[in-house]
Amino acid sequence: MKQSPSVPTGTYEQLVELDQNHVWHPFTQMKQYNEEPSLIIERGEGIMLYDLQGRSYYDGFSSVWLNVHGHNVPELNAAIAAQMGRVAHSTLLGMANVPSIQLAAELAHISPAGLTKVFYSDSGSTGVEIGLKMAYQYWRNRGIAGKTSFVTMREAYHGDTIGAVSVGAIPLYHEVFRPLLFPSFTVPYPNSYHHEGGAEGALAETLAQLEQTLKEHASEIAALIVEPLVQGASGIILMPPGCLTAIAKLCRAYDVLLIADEVATGFGRTGRMFACDHEGVSPDIMVVGKGLTGGYLPVAATLATHEVYNAFYADYEEQKTFFHGHSFTGNPLGCAVALESLRLMRERRIVESVEEKGQLVADRLAPLLDRPHVGEIRQQGLMIGIELVADKQSKTAYHWNERIGMLVCRRARDLGMLTRPLGNVVVFIPPLVSTNEELEAMCGILIQAIIDVTEGGWRP
């Protein structure tokens, strides 16, 4: 077929120009973006991505924390193609499709005990919106008035839609929207590195403040939402052991629902299928996304217990229906590839492999701790954050305007690995299938990039 003249097949230069003229990139200052050399990815193979000019890069952040099996995986491609040969999309509004039923059953099977009902959407943010609305209406349907608010954790990130931002607590992203948001109660997420009392002090403060909040306000609170075990976007902050269990127990004691946001931590990333599994915690509502489809297509899910579901189950006249849904809810292509991804995870024992791979990464990165500007290396499974500090003794942060994390990632890109920082924290979240050899190579790039920038004064 002849290419329409207004859509050139595109040399690099042509595509850069069109990109700059027409694409508004997420979480990106476009003025800065347009001043820097553009990276245009053309294809992927295994855990490598290739740009339009043929350069190869390790996908050191799993294409923003999504990818499980690598790119261009024959089995995943085939699952999509097979479903495409039947139907690409059909709605779940009042009817069903085959892969969404099969995936729901599979999710109910692998999720923490009690989570048997699956509500689909298309991103982590929409999954969180659904969890919040479900929790709110749950109490209302039960005839319990006043439970209209939420508890969130300081520096939490739950997505970018307005409800998700309302329970978000990262000032840089969220403060500008404050007048649009519903208020939430905020308690500290235990940050051992920056707490004067260390892990123990941080944990005690979190639990004390949570209990205080619940004691005073439980009658106003529908649910607490938390990133279990690892708070991701705030800089890969790890909960001390026992914290999640204690939070779940407090929620139970004060009759507040627990929403676990497993969008980042789900599907093996932390070394178990779900982060909640590490402590045997069963939330009332659990949100999954990112790795659900192996990082292939935009499908998310909000799981609920029978107890939550039952509060909505009534004669139509009772007006307890959950009036929420999206055009692409339960998309068959996405559900088909998610099913195949989960099958491959089982067959290749991928979740079981994470602990050993994580240990290899920990050993390989450990020498970094001797460097003058590496404050802390935080790791849970294959979720790693390296916090860089201007002064190690006092744990003084680099000024945000130095963009030290961004510089390290730029250097890593030149050295052949892609990742994105979270402020002064360099993130390393490799695809779960990365081999030992690939992990070694990526760690090598990471170490060199950090030393070049923080000690060698490298600048682009």
Ligand SMILES: *Cc1c(COP(=O)(O)O)cnc(C)c1O
């Ligand atoms: C990424 C993320 C989200 C938002 O998911 P999107 O698919 O980007 O909307 C929500 N919660 C957590 C913990 C995340 O890491």
